[in-house]
Amino acid sequence: MMLLISCALVLRVTPALAAPATxxxxxxxRARHAAKLHPSxxxxxxxxxxxxxxxxxxxxxxxxxxxTHPAVQLSExxxxxxxxxxxxxxxxxxxxxxxxxxDQEGLARIExxxxxxxxxxxxxxxxxxESAGLHIDPRLEPGRRFCRPWTAHFLADLAETHYAxxxxxxxxxxxxxxxxYQRRLLLINGNAAPAEGDTRSPHLTxxxxxxxxxxxxxxxxxxMRAYLLALQSEGKLDVEEEFEQAxxxxxxxxxxxxxxxxNPPLQVAVKTPPAHPAARIRHRHTASLLAARIR
Numbered sequence: 001m002m003l004l005i006s007c008a009l010v011l012r013v014t015p016a017l018a019a020p021a022t023x024x025x026x027x028x029x030r031a032r033h034a035a036k037l038h039p040s041x042x043x044x045x046x047x048x049x050x051x052x053x054x055x056x057x058x059x060x061x062x063x064x065x066x067x068t069h070p071a072v073q074l075s076e077x078x079x080x081x082x083x084x085x086x087x088x089x090x091x092x093x094x095x096x097x098x099x100x101x102x103d104q105e106g107l108a109r110i111e112x113x114x115x116x117x118x119x120x121x122x123x124x125x126x127x128x129x130e131s132a133g134l135h136i137d138p139r140l141e142p143g144r145r146f147c148r149p150w151t152a153h154f155l156a157d158l159a160e161t162h163y164a165x166x167x168x169x170x171x172x173x174x175x176x177x178x179x180x181y182q183r184r185l186l187l188i189n190g191n192a193a194p195a196e197g198d199t200r201s202p203h204l205t206x207x208x209x210x211x212x213x214x215x216x217x218x219x220x221x222x223x224m225r226a227y228l229l230a231l232q233s234e235g236k237l238d239v240e241e242e243f244e245q246a247x248x249x250x251x252x253x254x255x256x257x258x259x260x261x262x263n264p265p266l267q268v269a270v271k272t273p274p275a276h277p278a279a280r281i282r283h284r285h286t287a288s289l290l291a292a293r294i295r
Contacts, residue, residue: 084218084221084222084225085222085225085226085229086225087225087241087243088225088228088229088232088239088240088241088248089240089241090240090241090242090249091240092199094238094240095193095199095202095240096198096199097238098202098208098238098251099198099199099200099202101238101251101253102202102205102207102251105253105254107148107205107206107207108205109179109200109204109205110176110177110178110179110204110205110206111178111179111180112178112179112180113143113178113180115178116143116146116176116178117143119146119206120146123149124148124206125146125147125148125176125206126146126147126148126149126152127145127146127152128145128146128147128152128155128172128175128209129152129155129156129159131156131159131160131163132163132169133159133160133162133163133169133170134155134156134158134159134169134170134171134172135169135170135171135172136171136172137171137172137173137174137212140172140173140174140175144174144175144176144177144181145172145175146175146176146206147175147176147206147207147209148205148206148207148252149257150207150252150253150254150256150257151206151207151208151209151252151256153256153257154236154237154250154252154256155172155209158170158211158227161227162220162223162224162227165223166217166219166220166223168220170211170212171211171212171214171215172209172210172211172212173210173211173212173245173247174203174209174210174247175203175206175208175209175210176203176206177201177203177204178204179195179196179204182194182195182200182201182203182204183195191242191244191245202249202251207251207252207253208249208250208251208252209249209250209252210242210245210247210248210249210250211224211247211248211250212246212247213241213246213247213248214246224248225241228248228250231256235253235255236252236253236255236256237250237251237252237253237256238250238251238253239251
């Protein structure tokens with residue numbers, strides 16, 4: 001009988017003891033829910049501080065910046081960018097000038113393959129200097145892979161400088177042509193220069209070459225324009241940028257080398273270029289410095 005009375009008392013007393021804790025938790029839950037809707041209704045702490053759960057304090061602390069001043073700052077100097085030079089388009093005046101320079105330098109037009117073979121034997125024409133930095137279009141016939149000695153020196157210089165910067169090769173698409181070949185070319189290529197007259201093709205003298213643009217990046221094309229424009233301004237060559245065949249047509253003049261009678265070796269390696277006279281080095285460096293500004 002006493003045991004039953006004790007159990008009844010326990011059952012009556014326990015809910016009374018648990019009620020305050022339940023009410024307390026329920027009160028804080030309602031307060032947190034109200035705080036989400038109205039942050040200003042958060043209850044105040046012992047010192048006037050807002051009561052926020054530990055999880056929310058940790059989340060807020062993670063979002064706050066730890067340093068008021070960054071350790072690394074960008075340079076105040078603006079990054080320099082150089083605009084792409086416009087295309088070096090050809091013109092009738094340019095073609096006339098190229099033929100006038102050839103006449104002044106006493107360069108004869110090569111009539112046929114027999115004359116070409118004779119000039120290559122006498123070293124008036126030399127083989128285009130292939131190297132790691134300069135390739136020849138495989139479609140170009142072996143008998144057309146010749147040019148004037150000063151043009152070969154220019155190609156070696158250009159290939160060396162370009163390869164040192166871009167680690168890629170340039171390609172020669174066309175070199176010497178004969179009058180007979182140019183006549184045949186006119187039948188299939190309406191963009192080709194005539195074989196006779198004041199505007200005849202400079203390729204007939206052997207001092208002109210075409211360097212292909214196909215495969216060159218935008219930076220390489222811009223660099224080529226700057227390099228060639230500097231030499232053209234000094235009267236060392238004339239350049240016409242073509243778009244039908246996508247190439248740089250370049251006529252190199254005797255003045256590119258002080259001693260135009262010097263013949264370069266048939267094969268010129270990029271790492272061991274031929275010796276350059278002081279004047280040629282100065283001209284080449286002028287073009288290189290200008291071309292280096294194009295990115």
